[in-house]
Amino acid sequence: MEVNCQDSEETVFALSFSDFPEDVQLCILSFLDPSELASFACTSKKFVSLCRDDQRLWFSLCDRRWGSCTHLKRWGHGKISYKFLYRILREYENLIGFWRRCGITNIASVNSPPASLVYFEWGPFYISGSMISPSKNGSYEVIRSPFLWVSITSKGEPMNYLDPEGRFDFTDDLLMDSEKGFLENELIRVNVSFMGKCHVVVEENLGSFGHGKVPSSGIASGEEYQNGCGSPPDRLMSEIYQYLANRTSPGGNGVSRRQRRREKEKQEKLRKWEPEHFVKIVNCSPTLSRPLQGLWKGICDDMSLDFYLVSYDDIGGIACRKVGESSRPLSLHAPVFWSSSTTFIEPPLSPEEYHIYSNRMHLRPPAESYDSGDNGAVSHMLLINSSYDLVIPDIARPTTNPRQCEGRIWQYENGTFGFGFLRDNYIIDLKHIAKNGHLLDAIEPCNG
Known part of the structure; x- marks a missing residue:
């Protein structure tokens, strides 16, 4: 720790951890995990009981990690030790x-x-x-x-x-x-x-x-x-x-x-x-390097709501599947689109691409009128392909035009995106299912 002394000269004093006030010690130790605390306890007999049994320290450990998520003092009616609670919550x-x-x-x-x-x-x-x-x-x-x-x-x-x-x-x-x-x-x-x-x-x-x-x-x-x-x-x-x-x-x-x-x-x-x-869905939220990754929801061509899971592979590709109700045929992880490259096309779009985008209807709930400014301007575009011919050839639409399987992803300035195929005249705009750990647009089931 450094302090300013006489003659405006800077003098350095060496202080041990024991010289800090106890509340400062507890605050510093609350940033450690149990294995690090165990190593620290080996440095002095004085710190063994502090790291092993001190309720204030273990409450600080719990509070720093989960205090914003749950009420720590209500777990087990507040009758269990915070060291035990830390192990449980971890x-x-x-x-x-x-x-x-x-x-x-x-x-x-x-x-x-x-x-x-x-x-x-x-x-x-x-x-x-x-x-x-x-x-x-x-x-x-x-x-x-x-x-x-x-x-x-x-x-x-x-x-x-x-x-x-x-x-x-x-x-x-x-x-x-x-x-x-x-x-x-x-x-x-x-x-x-x-x-x-x-x-x-x-x-x-x-x-x-x-x-x-x-x-x-x-x-x-x-x-x-x-x-x-x-x-x-x-x-x-x-x-x-x-x-x-x-x-x-x-x-x-x-x-x-x-x-x-x-x-x-x-x-x-x-x-x-x-x-x-x-089975846990890892990587269920987008990141800066993978902006399309995660769980999304969108209105389909039959005007029903569906869930979509977009994942990136290890060789630079991307794929989207549906994750909906198990009672609906082919909805459980049914393929939607794929791309072997995640390289986006930067705007401005060519006249042909602008025509492809601007002449399509955006699928939205009937109660919501679409405004082109809702999502903001298109910030990026990505070429995709339909998965029908690759995964479910029996239901592929017969066509001699290979462009029928081509599609586009239009990423919007607010981070969401929409996708559509050249064979269709609409765009499915996707929204987040959850954000910052909170489920969006959640309602309770009807009783009746």
């Missing part, structure tokens, strides 16, 4: 963002149509998961149907509940009731198991409340999941029986197999909800 935060469902969903009701897109976000004292579906009212609105809450009890135990019918709001009162076991018949208690960082399995927990082989965070690793995470409490007795049957009974292997089959059939009868698999 595992939970990987859920935040968009995921796509794999396989056939059983999260569906009259209020929540089957959807392929799932969005996890921070709540006051939990993380909530919602099914995201295109609205049916001809607008850019998306239907958010909450179905999963991930939280912890005042004892630090996992409390993950699934509400497939979307009947409850996860409030403090509901949290208290569920912690006491009052809602066991209304909600489905589940395990949330990570199979790596980008694959999650949500499976019903058939064990009794507060028991079962689950980690303290409630999010199991792939190894724990494969080894029977969340199995009933009588699993140990079952294994003992199987072991003794194999050792003492003629044909013990057959007895063991029959016992396992009976156990499996019993669990299937008790199960209210089949396991669901979700």
Whole structure:
């Protein structure tokens, strides 16, 4: 630290970390992660207890990382240590963002149509998961149907509940009731198991409340999941029986197999909800180097709302696919367009290109009149191709004109873009689904 002394000369004083006030020390240490804190604690016996047990330090660590996202003092009713909370939230935060469902969903009701897109976000004292579906009212609105809450009890135990019918709001009162076991018949208690960082399995927990082989965070690793995470409490007795049957009974292997089959059939009868698999959508937002990347929404030629996922490959190409409702044929990751080069054409556009752009209708919701100034002027243009001939040749339109498969992307000054093909007379203008971690134009499902 440097100070100005007499004779206007600058003198340098060497101060150790211990010389700083304690609140300054805590502020500096709050920028470190646990592994760095462990290394720092090795420098002095004085700092061992500070880094290991000081509640103020661990609250500062939690607050700096998640304080703007959730209410830290409400997790576990404020009865758990902040060091424990830090470990929990560090595992939970990987859920935040968009995921796509794999396989056939059983999260569906009259209020929540089957959807392929799932969005996890921070709540006051939990993380909530919602099914995201295109609205049916001809607008850019998306239907958010909450179905999963991930939280912890005042004892630090996992409390993950699934509400497939979307009947409850996860409030403090509901949290208290569920912690006491009052809602066991209304909600489905589940395990949330990570199979790596980008694959999650949500499976019903058939064990009794507060028991079962689950980690303290409630999010199991792939190894724990494969080894029977969340199995009933009588699993140990079952294994003992199987072991003794194999050792003492003629044909013990057959007895063991029959016992396992009976156990499996019993669990299937008790199960209210089949396991669901979700894969994380990484790179779901645009960047300066990849301005088209991510999830978008747009009105299609049939005037329905659809979701689009644009991704860049490792060799300089780009592709767009639909991610919509699983009940609609070919909508699940159906190809839309592709390009082998992401090199944009700078304006001014040639007369021919200006004619191609200006003579097309912009698809917008009927309630929104299109103004050419809505998106701003076209800032860049990109050549694209239809994916029909490459991926789904049977539905390709018969044509002798290769330009029928050509298309354009027009990027606007506000960062959004529209695309269209030469064979059509319209442009599909795309908008953001989410921005800065917040879901845009979200509405709750109608009850009726």
